[in-house]
Amino acid sequence: MQLSFKKNRLPSVGAKRLPGKLSELREGEQGVLESIELPEAVSQRLMELGFIPGIAVTAAQSAPGGDPRVFRVDGTEIALRRETALHLILKQ
Amino acid sequence: MSDCHSCSMGPSFPPPAAKANSRHTVALVGPPNSGKTTLFNRLTGLRQKVANFPGVTVEQHTGRAKISAQRDVFLTDLPGIYSLKPCSEDERVTHDVLMGTMPGTTRPDAVLLILDATNLTRHLTLAVPILSLNLPTLVILNMSDDLRNRGGEVDPAALAAQLGAPVALISAATGEGIEKIFQFLEGTAAADHRRSTPLLQLPVLQDVPKCRQWAMQAGKGSSYQAPAHSAWTRRLDAVFLHPIAGPIVFLLVVIAVFQTIFTGAKPLMDGVQNLVSSSGALLASVLPESIFRSLLIDGIWKGVGSVIVFLPQILLLFLFIGVLEDSGYLARAALIADRSMRRVGLQGKSFIPLLSAYACAVPAILATRTIENKRDRIATIMIAPFMTCSARLPVYTLLIAAFIEDRRLLGGFLGMRAATMLGLYVLGFVAAFGTARLLKSSVLKSEQTPFLLEMPPYRWPTLRSLGLRLYDRAKVFLHRAGTVILLVAVVLWALGSLPLENGKPPAIENSIVGTIGKTVEPIIAPLGFNWKIGVGLITSIAAREVIVGTLGTLYGMDSNTQSVGLQQALQKDLTPGAAVALLIFFAFAMQCMSTIAVVRRETGGWTWPAAQFAYMTFLAYLGGFIANHVLTGAGPSTLALFR
Numbered sequence: 001m002q003l004s005f006k007k008n009r010l011p012s013v014g015a016k017r018l019p020g021k022l023s024e025l026r027e028g029e030q031g032v033l034e035s036i037e038l039p040e041a042v043s044q045r046l047m048e049l050g051f052i053p054g055i056a057v058t059a060a061q062s063a064p065g066g067d068p069r070v071f072r073v074d075g076t077e078i079a080l081r082r083e084t085a086l087h088l089i090l091k092q
Numbered sequence: 093m094s095d096c097h098s099c100s101m102g103p104s105f106p107p108p109a110a111k112a113n114s115r116h117t118v119a120l121v122g123p124p125n126s127g128k129t130t131l132f133n134r135l136t137g138l139r140q141k142v143a144n145f146p147g148v149t150v151e152q153h154t155g156r157a158k159i160s161a162q163r164d165v166f167l168t169d170l171p172g173i174y175s176l177k178p179c180s181e182d183e184r185v186t187h188d189v190l191m192g193t194m195p196g197t198t199r200p201d202a203v204l205l206i207l208d209a210t211n212l213t214r215h216l217t218l219a220v221p222i223l224s225l226n227l228p229t230l231v232i233l234n235m236s237d238d239l240r241n242r243g244g245e246v247d248p249a250a251l252a253a254q255l256g257a258p259v260a261l262i263s264a265a266t267g268e269g270i271e272k273i274f275q276f277l278e279g280t281a282a283a284d285h286r287r288s289t290p291l292l293q294l295p296v297l298q299d300v301p302k303c304r305q306w307a308m309q310a311g312k313g314s315s316y317q318a319p320a321h322s323a324w325t326r327r328l329d330a331v332f333l334h335p336i337a338g339p340i341v342f343l344l345v346v347i348a349v350f351q352t353i354f355t356g357a358k359p360l361m362d363g364v365q366n367l368v369s370s371s372g373a374l375l376a377s378v379l380p381e382s383i384f385r386s387l388l389i390d391g392i393w394k395g396v397g398s399v400i401v402f403l404p405q406i407l408l409l410f411l412f413i414g415v416l417e418d419s420g421y422l423a424r425a426a427l428i429a430d431r432s433m434r435r436v437g438l439q440g441k442s443f444i445p446l447l448s449a450y451a452c453a454v455p456a457i458l459a460t461r462t463i464e465n466k467r468d469r470i471a472t473i474m475i476a477p478f479m480t481c482s483a484r485l486p487v488y489t490l491l492i493a494a495f496i497e498d499r500r501l502l503g504g505f506l507g508m509r510a511a512t513m514l515g516l517y518v519l520g521f522v523a524a525f526g527t528a529r530l531l532k533s534s535v536l537k538s539e540q541t542p543f544l545l546e547m548p549p550y551r552w553p554t555l556r557s558l559g560l561r562l563y564d565r566a567k568v569f570l571h572r573a574g575t576v577i578l579l580v581a582v583v584l585w586a587l588g589s590l591p592l593e594n595g596k597p598p599a600i601e602n603s604i605v606g607t608i609g610k611t612v613e614p615i616i617a618p619l620g621f622n623w624k625i626g627v628g629l630i631t632s633i634a635a636r637e638v639i640v641g642t643l644g645t646l647y648g649m650d651s652n653t654q655s656v657g658l659q660q661a662l663q664k665d666l667t668p669g670a671a672v673a674l675l676i677f678f679a680f681a682m683q684c685m686s687t688i689a690v691v692r693r694e695t696g697g698w699t700w701p702a703a704q705f706a707y708m709t710f711l712a713y714l715g716g717f718i719a720n721h722v723l724t725g726a727g728p729s730t731l732a733l734f735r
Contacts, residue, residue, distance in 0.1 A: 062333070063430055
C-alpha cells in the first residue's frame with residue numbers, strides 16, 4: 001500500500017520527514033493546517049467541515065490503495081481524495 | 093398565517109376554530125448525522141404523511157406531532173446542512189424552506205435546531221446562521237446518553253444564556269428529555285416564543301473561522317467537556333477499512349444478504365402462499381358457480397395473491413438496507429467504492445444513491461440531489477434503474493424457483509439459486525457501470541468535483557426506525573397490490589372473458605387479451621416468449637412485479653393450467669433458454685412508471701427519461717435475444733444445468 005506513495009516521499013532518507021501537504025501524512029501522523037489552496041466554494045465547504053487554518057489534522061485509515069483517506073479533524077472524520085488533500089498546506 | 097396566534101384569545105386555551113385555520117409548522121434543521129430523522133420519527137410516530145421512500149432525507153417530509161388532545165403541530169424534516177450556503181440540491185431545499193422562498197411551502201413558524209452533543213463545538217457553528225434567521229428556535233443537543241457514557245458534560249442552562257435561546261439536552265434514540273421539546277412546541281403553538289438577549293454576539297456569517305471561534309466560546313461558556321472518542325468506531329474501522337479484511341468483509345456481507353433473502357424468507361413466503369391459496373379455495377367452495385366467482389378466484393385471487401407472496405422477501409431486503417444505512421457502514425462502503433467509481437468517471441458520493449437503488453430506484457434518484465456536480469448527478473440518475481430494485485425480486489424469485497435446480501455451491505455456503513440471483517444483481521451492476529463510463533466519456537464529460545464525505549460514528553440501528561421503514565414499505569407494497577395490480581387483474585380478467593362465445597367466455601387464446609398478446613408475439617418470439625409473457629411485458633410497464641400478477645391471472649384463467657401453480661404452468665410453457673432470456677430482459681428493462689416520472693421531474697424534461705427508456709429496452713431485448721439463442725443452441729450439455 002505504501003508503494004503507491006513512492007512519488008511523494010521526501011528524498012531525505014533518514015532525516016526527519018516534514019510533510020508539507022495533507023496528502024503526505026501517513027496513517028497516524030498529525031499536522032497543523034496552514035492554508036487551503038482551492039477555489040473559494042470548495043475551501044469554504046472544507047472549512048465548514050472543520051478544515052480551518054490552525055487546526056490539527058490526523059491522517060487515519062484509507063480505502064484500499066491509499067486513496068481516498070480519512071482525516072480526523074475537529075472531532076470528526078472526513079474522507080478526502082488525494083487530489084484534494086494535495087491542496088491543503090501544512091505548517092512547517 | 094403566523095399572525096393567527098397573536099390574536100386576543102388566551103394562549104393557554106386555544107379556540108377550537110384556531111386549530112382548523114392556523115397551521116403551525118416547525119422545521120427540523122441540523123448538520124448531517126445529528127439524528128434529525130430519528131427525532132422526527134419519535135415526535136411524529138406513524139402520523140407521517142406517507143414517507144414513501146426510506147433512506148437519506150433529500151426532500152422535506154412533513155408529519156404531525158400531537159402536543160395535546162386538541163393540538164397538532166406540523167413538523168418538517170429537512171435535509172442536513174453545514175451552513176446556509178447550499179452546495180447541492182438537497183441543501184437548497186433546506187435553504188429555501190427556511191428562507192420562505194420554497195414554492196408551495198410557508199416559512200416555518202419555529203425551528204428545532206438539532207446538534208450532536210458529542211461533537212458540540214463543531215455543530216454549534218450551524219447555530220450562527222440559524223439563530224440569525226430570528227425565528228423562535230429550540231437548540232436540541234441530541235445523544236445525551238452517548239455524551240454521558242463517554243465521559244462528556246454540558247450545562248444546557250448556561251448554553252441557553254450564551255445563545256439567548258432555549259436549549260434541551262435529549263436522546264432521540266431513547267426518548268430521554270423529549271418532554272422539553274413538547275413544552276417548546278406547546279409554547280410556539282400557543283403564543284410567540286420570545287428569545288432573550290444572548291451573552292454572546294453573533295459573528296458575521298460569511299467568516300467561517302470567526303463562526304468556529306464563536307462556537308468554541310459558546311462551548312466554553314457552558315462548561316462543555318467533549319467526550320472521549322468512540323473506541324468502538326475506531327475498532328470497527330480497523331477491520332472494515334483494513335486494506336485486505338475490509339473488502340473481504342464487504343463481500344461476505346453481500347453474500348450473506350443474498351443467501352438470507354433467498355432461504356430465510358422461504359418459510360414466511362410459504363406461509364403467505366398457503367394463506368392465499370387456502371383462502372382462495374375456501375372462497376371457491378363457498379361461492380356458487382358464477383361470473384363473479386370467476387372474477388374473484390381466477391382474476392383477483394390468482395393475480396393479486398401471486399404478488400403478495402413476495403412481501404416477506406421485500407421486507408427482509410429493506411431490513412438489511414436499513415441496518416447498513418443506520419449503522420453508518422454505508423459511508424465506509426462509499427469510501428471503499430470511490431476508486432472504482434472514479435474509474436468510470438463518477439465519485440464515491442454516487443455510490444450511496446446507487447446502493448439505495450437496490451431497494452427502489454425512485455428514492456435513489458431523489459438521493460442524487462446530494463451530488464454537487466450536475467453532470468455527475470444526471471449520469472447517476474441514468475444508471476440507477478439498472479441496479480436490481482426490490483420490484484425485480486418477485487420476477488426473479490418466481491423464475492429461478494421454477495427453472496433453476498437447487499444445488500449447493502462453495503461447500504454448501506451458497507445455493508445455486510442464490511448464486512443465480514447474485515449473478516443477476518452483478519449483471520445489473522455491470523450494465524450500470526458500463527453505461528456510466530459511456531456517458532461520462534461522451535455527453536456528460538465534466539471536471540471532477542472534490543469528494544468530501546463525513547464518516548459518521550457507528551451506531552446501533554434502533555428497532556423503532558427499522559420498524560418504521562418496514563411499516564412504510566409494507567404499506568406502499570400492499571397499496572400497489574390493492575390498486576394497480578388489482579386493477580390490472582380485473583381489466584385482464586374482463587378482456588380475457590370477452591367476447592362471449594354462445595353466451596360463454598371464450599378460450600383464453602380467442603379473447604381480447606389473447607388477440608393483443610398474439611399481436612405482439614411475433615416481436616418477442618425471437619426471445620422465446622409466448623403471448624402470455626407478451627401481455628405481462630405490456631402490463632409490467634406500470635411496475636415490474638405486475639407481470640407476476642398478470643401471469644397469475646392469465647394462467648389462472650387458462651383451462652389447461654387452472655389447476656396447477658404458477659411455477660408449474662411456467663415450466664410447461666417456457667424453455668429454459670426463454671426463462672433466462674426473461675430474467676435478463678427484466679435485469680435491463682426500465683419497466684417502471686414511477687421511475688420514468690421521477691427522472692422527468694429531476695432532469696426537468698422528457699429528453700433524459702425517453703433516451704433512458706429506449707436504451708434500456710434495447711439492451712433488454714438484445715440481452716434476451718442472445719441468451720435465448722445461446723442457451724437454446726448450446727444443446728443438452730448446457731441445459732443440464734437447468735431442469
